[in-house]
Amino acid sequence: MRQPLPRPSRVTALLLALLLFAPAAFPQAREVTDYRRVDLDNGLELFILENHVVPLARIEITFRCGSIAQTADTAGLFHLYEHMLFKGNRVYRSQTEFQAAMKELGVASWNGSTSPEAVTYYITVPSDRVEKGIEFWANAVRYPLLEPSELETEKDVVANEVRGSLADPSAVFESAVDKALYWKYPWRRDVVGSEKSVRAATVQVMQNIRDTWYVPNNTALFVGGDVDPGTVQAAVRRHFGNWQRRGDPWASPPPPHPAAQKDALLVYPDEQMYQGVAFVEILFRGPDVLADPGATYAADVWGKFLEDPNGRFKARIWSKVPDLYKKEYLWASYSTQRDGGYISFSTYMLVSSPKSTFERLADLKKAIAEEVAAMASDQSYFSPKDYEILKSKLADERIYQRETVDGFVSDLSFWWASASTAYYDGYVENLKRAGFPQLRKFLSDYVVSRTSVLAARMNPKDFSREQAGAEKAGFSVITRDNAFWWAGK
Numbered sequence: 001m002r003q004p005l006p007r008p009s010r011v012t013a014l015l016l017a018l019l020l021f022a023p024a025a026f027p028q029a030r031e032v033t034d035y036r037r038v039d040l041d042n043g044l045e046l047f048i049l050e051n052h053v054v055p056l057a058r059i060e061i062t063f064r065c066g067s068i069a070q071t072a073d074t075a076g077l078f079h080l081y082e083h084m085l086f087k088g089n090r091v092y093r094s095q096t097e098f099q100a101a102m103k104e105l106g107v108a109s110w111n112g113s114t115s116p117e118a119v120t121y122y123i124t125v126p127s128d129r130v131e132k133g134i135e136f137w138a139n140a141v142r143y144p145l146l147e148p149s150e151l152e153t154e155k156d157v158v159a160n161e162v163r164g165s166l167a168d169p170s171a172v173f174e175s176a177v178d179k180a181l182y183w184k185y186p187w188r189r190d191v192v193g194s195e196k197s198v199r200a201a202t203v204q205v206m207q208n209i210r211d212t213w214y215v216p217n218n219t220a221l222f223v224g225g226d227v228d229p230g231t232v233q234a235a236v237r238r239h240f241g242n243w244q245r246r247g248d249p250w251a252s253p254p255p256p257h258p259a260a261q262k263d264a265l266l267v268y269p270d271e272q273m274y275q276g277v278a279f280v281e282i283l284f285r286g287p288d289v290l291a292d293p294g295a296t297y298a299a300d301v302w303g304k305f306l307e308d309p310n311g312r313f314k315a316r317i318w319s320k321v322p323d324l325y326k327k328e329y330l331w332a333s334y335s336t337q338r339d340g341g342y343i344s345f346s347t348y349m350l351v352s353s354p355k356s357t358f359e360r361l362a363d364l365k366k367a368i369a370e371e372v373a374a375m376a377s378d379q380s381y382f383s384p385k386d387y388e389i390l391k392s393k394l395a396d397e398r399i400y401q402r403e404t405v406d407g408f409v410s411d412l413s414f415w416w417a418s419a420s421t422a423y424y425d426g427y428v429e430n431l432k433r434a435g436f437p438q439l440r441k442f443l444s445d446y447v448v449s450r451t452s453v454l455a456a457r458m459n460p461k462d463f464s465r466e467q468a469g470a471e472k473a474g475f476s477v478i479t480r481d482n483a484f485w486w487a488g489k
Contacts (some may be wrong), residue, residue: 030337035412036229037421040237042245043217047231047412051405056108057225058405059121059133061141063412065213067116067191068339073485074191079114079200080158081209085121086112086460087150090143095150095369101136106131116419117338122409127226130233138239146206155198162195166480169270173457178484180264181283182257182340186485187342215246220416224405237397241359257340258286260451267358267470269460269479276351277325278458284364286334286341286446289419295445297430298438299334299343302375304390305382306332312381313371320367321360322335323350324485338418343447351462356469365454376443379436384488387435395428 022346036048066078067230092098100232102110108124121140125133128214165171176188221240273279286293304314309328318327332345345368351357375381382390404410415424455478463470470477 011363033217035224035408038233038236040216040241042241042243043219044240044243045214045416045421046233046236047220047222047224047409047416048229049222049405049412050227050228050229051224055226056124056131056405056410057127057129057130057227058086058122059130059137060222060224060409061137062120062220062417063120063214063479064218064417065126065209066114067193067245068188068254069213069249070187070190070193071271072187072486072489073197073200074188074193074205075187075199076158076162077205077209078119078213079161079191079193080154080198080201081206081214082114082119082121083154083158084146084206085140088145088147088447089139090145091139093145098140099456105132116191116340118156118414120413122416123275124225125408128475130223130227131230133344134221134235135239136231137221140241141219142240142243144210146202146203147212149171151201151206153201157339158198159191159195162198162470162472165484169272169457170273172480173268173455173478175485176266176268176281176478177281177453177455178487179483179485180455181260181342182259182268183256183409184258188254188257190485194489196486196489199467201349206437211246212249212286215249216240216372218249220413222409222413224409227474229475235257235269236364254339255280256291257285263451264453264455265473265475266453266455267463267475268455268457269463271460273457273459273462275459275461277344277347278351278456278462279345279435280348280349280355280361280454280456282368283345283453283455284343284447284450286343287442288341289338290335291425292445293419293430293437295442296328296334296341297427297444299338299341299432299446300431301387301390302439302442303384304394304428313375315365317347317364317369321349322355323353323360324348324364325350334419340450345482347469351458353464357456357458357462357466358469358473358475361401361454365452369448372443372447376440376448382436382439389430391434393439396430398428400405436470442464447474 037049038048040046067075069078084096086098088094088098092101102123105123106126107131111125112121121137123136165175179186182189221236224474286299289296305311308314314327314330315333317330318324324330330347334343337343349357349360349364354359401411412421412424415421
């Protein structure tokens with residue numbers, strides 16, 4: 001199937017999580033304005049979001065782990081463990097019984113997801129079965145059977161996903177980019193992992209994950225919808241209150257991903273790309289939210305500025321670099337992460353130009369560098385009115401996310417795992433403080449004169465005509481054999 005022209009999204013845990021847990025199950029007419037937080041003695045954090053418009057409730061449980069907690073030898077095992085929770089526990093002793101229990105509960109929707117920074121499970125149930133739903137997850141996460149035979153079966157499932165990545169051009173491209181951008185610890189960005197590590201998993205390794213990461217003091221439980229807060233608290237204390245606290249798995253956090261030591265230039269001959277069009281992405285390491293929270297607010301404002309189709313940035317890039325595909329297909333963004341925030345510029349360019357694609361890639365990179373330098377030095381690049389309008393839009397987006405219980409829960413769950421609820425609660429107020437000095441510092445610290453990864457996807461026939469130019473410019477060719485960090489290990 002050919003690659004469509006709208007922007008190919010990066011398949012990261014963050015976006016997977018947002019897609020999997022996007023608001024869909026029950027639209028509410030009113031905003032869910034706030035939540036209640038209750039901290040159990042064992043460290044479990046309970047969040048209750050009350051809205052009585054529809055007689056449904058979402059019960060979501062989230063753990064701060066995922067590929068962020070992996071080593072090179074355990075890459076993919078949090079994803080494997082996520083699968084194992086659906087295979088049976090002390091009450092529902094098989095996957096069949098597990099699924100039958102959900103049917104009996106009247107589950108309207110359910111899912112589980114592993115991302116770089118969280119493992120999350122949810123069900124949506126009729127509001128008169130909230131306690132049964134809470135008990136259901138308590139049995140699943142506290143008492144998984146982790147049967148050896150089921151583990152072997154699930155290894156095959158996950159190994160097939162690994163092999164599927166090898167056949168997926170987007171996964172190949174993005175893995176190669178991540179391997180270059182997160183060059184020192186690439187496994188911490190790889191949710192699927194390697195088949196070798198998946199095949200080597202043992203029941204003991206699964207138990208170690210359970211005992212280290214699936215612990216109450218690394219867990220948040222979200223119950224939202226047509227619920228009574230007192231009833232929810234009592235049910236949670238009954239089913240989770242005696243869950244034993246263990247050591248803090250984040251007592252020694254992993255070292256940060258360093259910026260690339262030098263610029264990386266990559267090209268991927270991809271048969272899914274249309275002839276005559278190349279997709280281009282330039283990435284920088286951005287601020288990590290716990291290490292530099294102030295920069296993340298400025299980054300969000302900056303990214304919103306650059307969405308403007310009639311703004312100075314897009315107009316200048318369009319005028320400086322000939323034969324870009326369309327001005328509206330020129331993007332810039334920042335992705336907030338606890339471990340591996342990144343800044344991305346991307347676009348499509350026409351290949352059929354008098355100037356070679358690889359010369360024009362250099363022109364594009366130079367043009368972006370010039371505009372970013374101008375943003376960091378010219379206070380008038382964005383006007384004070386622009387700042388106020390954009391910050392208001394970002395605040396409105398936060399309100400919009402609260403218009404459904406599902407949206408609010410998934411948003412709060414993400415921020416709990418990747419930052420903190422304090423970050424989430426203070427977001428709008430801190431956003432208001434982000435002005436030119438903060439934007440300048442953010443760009444100076446993370447983009448201006450910083451190392452980057454420049455990567456392009458183009459049709460193999462186009463590449464064959466320009467291969468000499470790619471070699472001359474110093475581009476490395478991405479293949480299925482070299483794209484993944486674990487290749488050859």
